[in-house]
Amino acid sequence: MTQPARTLITDIHTLLPMTGTREGPRVSIQNAAVLVGGGVILWVGHADVLPPEADGAEVIWLPGHLVLPGLVNTHHHLYQTLTRCLATDSGLFDWLKTLYPIWMRLTPEGAYLSAAVGLAELALSGCTTSSDHLYLYSNGVDLGDTVRAASDVGLRFHATRGSMSLGESQGGLPPDAAVEGEAHILRESERLVRAYHDPARHAMTRVALAPCSPFSVTAGLMRDSALLARDLGVMLHTHLAETEDEDAFCLSRVGMRPLDYVESLGWVGEDVWFAHGVHFSPTDAARLGACGCGVAHCPSSNMRLASGIAPVRELLSAGVKVGLGVDGSASNDGSHLLAEARQSLLISRLRRPQNQLKAWEALWLATRGGAEVLNRDDIGQLAPGMSADLIALDLNRLEYAGATHDPAAAAVLCAPRGIDFSMVNGRVVVQEGRLTTLELPPLLGRHRAESLRMIRGE
Numbered sequence: 001m002t003q004p005a006r007t008l009i010t011d012i013h014t015l016l017p018m019t020g021t022r023e024g025p026r027v028s029i030q031n032a033a034v035l036v037g038g039g040v041i042l043w044v045g046h047a048d049v050l051p052p053e054a055d056g057a058e059v060i061w062l063p064g065h066l067v068l069p070g071l072v073n074t075h076h077h078l079y080q081t082l083t084r085c086l087a088t089d090s091g092l093f094d095w096l097k098t099l100y101p102i103w104m105r106l107t108p109e110g111a112y113l114s115a116a117v118g119l120a121e122l123a124l125s126g127c128t129t130s131s132d133h134l135y136l137y138s139n140g141v142d143l144g145d146t147v148r149a150a151s152d153v154g155l156r157f158h159a160t161r162g163s164m165s166l167g168e169s170q171g172g173l174p175p176d177a178a179v180e181g182e183a184h185i186l187r188e189s190e191r192l193v194r195a196y197h198d199p200a201r202h203a204m205t206r207v208a209l210a211p212c213s214p215f216s217v218t219a220g221l222m223r224d225s226a227l228l229a230r231d232l233g234v235m236l237h238t239h240l241a242e243t244e245d246e247d248a249f250c251l252s253r254v255g256m257r258p259l260d261y262v263e264s265l266g267w268v269g270e271d272v273w274f275a276h277g278v279h280f281s282p283t284d285a286a287r288l289g290a291c292g293c294g295v296a297h298c299p300s301s302n303m304r305l306a307s308g309i310a311p312v313r314e315l316l317s318a319g320v321k322v323g324l325g326v327d328g329s330a331s332n333d334g335s336h337l338l339a340e341a342r343q344s345l346l347i348s349r350l351r352r353p354q355n356q357l358k359a360w361e362a363l364w365l366a367t368r369g370g371a372e373v374l375n376r377d378d379i380g381q382l383a384p385g386m387s388a389d390l391i392a393l394d395l396n397r398l399e400y401a402g403a404t405h406d407p408a409a410a411a412v413l414c415a416p417r418g419i420d421f422s423m424v425n426g427r428v429v430v431q432e433g434r435l436t437t438l439e440l441p442p443l444l445g446r447h448r449a450e451s452l453r454m455i456r457g458e
Contacts, residue, residue, distance in 0.1 A: 003426055006037040006057035010047045013395055014407040015067045017044060017382040022316070022364045026408065032067065036388035039202060039426040044382055060428075062421060064396045066407040068363065069382050070128025070156075070389035070422060071337045072370025075237075075275040075296035075325025078118035078132045078146060079106055082451040083330045092243045092305045092331075093173060093215075099330060100174055104138045105454045111141045113447045115149035120438060121335040122326070123155055123429055124418040128389040129370070129379055130155055131296075131325075133237065133275070135162025135212040136178060143192050147205055154429045154437040156203075156389065158374055159196065160210035160237050161189045165221045171253065173215045182221045186228055193232045201378050202387050204425060208235040213242075214258055215249045219265055226266040235271045235375060238262070241284070242276035243307045259284045268293055273373050275325060276301075277315065278308040285311065289319030294373035297365065299343040300334070301327035309347055312365075313355040323370030339416040341366040359412040391430075392421035 015032035033047040035054050043051050080103075087098040106114075115132065122130050132146055143159050150157035166172030167179040189209050197207040209229040211217040222238075229236050241247070241258045250258050259280065262268070268287075273294035280288070280295075288295070297310050315322050324340045326332055341362045348357040357365075371380030378387045395404045399417055403410035422430040429437055452458070 004058040006035060006042070006053065007060060007426065008050070008054045008057040009034045009036070009060045009062060009067070009390070009423075011061045011063045012047065012067045012392070013064050015044070015382065016363070016408055018069050018364065018367045019381050019383055022361060022368065024360070026360055028408070034067070034382060034390065036423070036426050039388055041382060041384055041386050041388050043384060062392050065392040065394050065420065066411060067382070067390055067392045068126075068411065069367045069380050070391050070424060071126040071341070071366045072323055072374065072380055073122060073127050073130040073326050073337050074273065074294070074323035074370045074373045075298055075327055076118065076130055076132050076335070077134070077328035077330070078115040079103065079111055079134060079136065080328035080330035081114045081118040081121075081335065082106070082110055082447070082454055084333045086330060086455070090305070091245070092307060093245050095305060095331065096173060100178055102454055103136050104178055105457070106136055106141055107139045108141055108145050110450045110454065111145035112149050113443065113450050115146040116153060116438065116443055117447045118329055118335045119150055119153040119155050120435055120440060120443070122337055123153055123422060123435060124433070125336040125338050125416070126391045126419045126422065127337040128156060128391065128422060128424045128429075129158070129374070129376070131158035131160060131208075131237070131374065133160045133162050133210050135164055135210065137180065138178070143207070144196065147196050150205070152438060153435075154424050154427055156379065156387070156424060158206045158208060160208040161192050162210040162212050163189075163221065163225070164212045164216040166216050166218050170218075179216075182218065182224070185221060186224055189225065189228060190232065193234055197232075197234055199233060202425070206234070208237050210237040213239040214246060214261060219254070222262065222265045222267060229271065235273065236267060237273055237275070238267070239276060240274035241279040243305075244279065247279055259287065270375065273321070275327070276307065276310065278302055278310045280311060280315065282314055285314045285318035285320060288315065292321070294321035294323065296325035296373060297322055297344060298325040298327040298332075299347045300340060301331040303343075303347065304331050304333070309350065311355070312344065312348060312357065313351070321369065321372040322365055323373035324366050336416060337366065338411070338419070342412050342416055345412055359409040362412045363408060388426040389424050390422065391419045394420040
């Protein structure tokens, strides 16, 4: 479908551009409008003072809506939409051991379907940019399967070429049949970066290298992946400091805690982001802030697997870039990014008052924070020159009754449902609460059949 040259989104009740700084002051515009063209924002301001460029633009009316920048998901395993609600009472290591054999039945069709379903769910929850960590490549699965799904759904996508090279026979956690040879991993990593990575501003697809975790990858692959990523100019991603079991594994195997270990392998810098960071110490936070690393905070997954509460306030105070991550749909059982913002706020309230997040900060993590973690200076805020990625919530819905006096707090604190509208790169992806890019019923039918095949071992 041909996009109009210019689109004016107007009559907006409240617009939160998420400009300025996290510490405030909070900026909002009442009776707002946004003009977009060529996939970027051309103008933001009051609806009663439109620029001349708005003449002749296609108009989208959003009366009674709250408009925000599109949310950014910094950590996910989309293939896990096929295996929800398994090992429901297990911690991370036992959960993984239960699911590895099932995940090894993943096929290219399953990789596409799981990514399309997960990204559709994310889109309907307000996400406009998502990363994905795919580290299982059995049966001909290729990272391109997920890139194709992201293109079909219409989301901005950071695909990470995950890997596992340390099998059980070498002292690792995954079964030997699930790991790959390191030379092959590095060749594939370079091929995929050259095939799909777009370093340009407003890029729809980027690729990062992502050895899975300290307990599934050798030191050699971690070191070589860092060297290759820097040669190719792409980012690095891995799980780190997620559980106490991981701490014990690293101390037993290499005599170092997780952050010390990966730092010894070259895994620190502005091009690195870690998933979870539950068990980072105050000194870890200071080091991460000094070197410019990012952290994907995954509160629902951390609760589901009883991993603990990440020290988000300490990380932010130390200058660490922090964004939100849904994490695997099998360790969260959902792909709802607005709900994740709410969880980040609520779980912080279980800590000391000085460590708690504010509603505004939860939105910041979901937008600007995620953009910073992914090293994007073109998303996460609504201002001229930024990518035309935005979402809208209808404040007249039942869930927001009595809360319209503070739309920002309503978006985080009230019971999360889907969004009503979204635009990605200037293209409408969600309209009146429905996905515009894919027909969901046939997709879900195929996904259901593939899920049952994998779980039953057929």
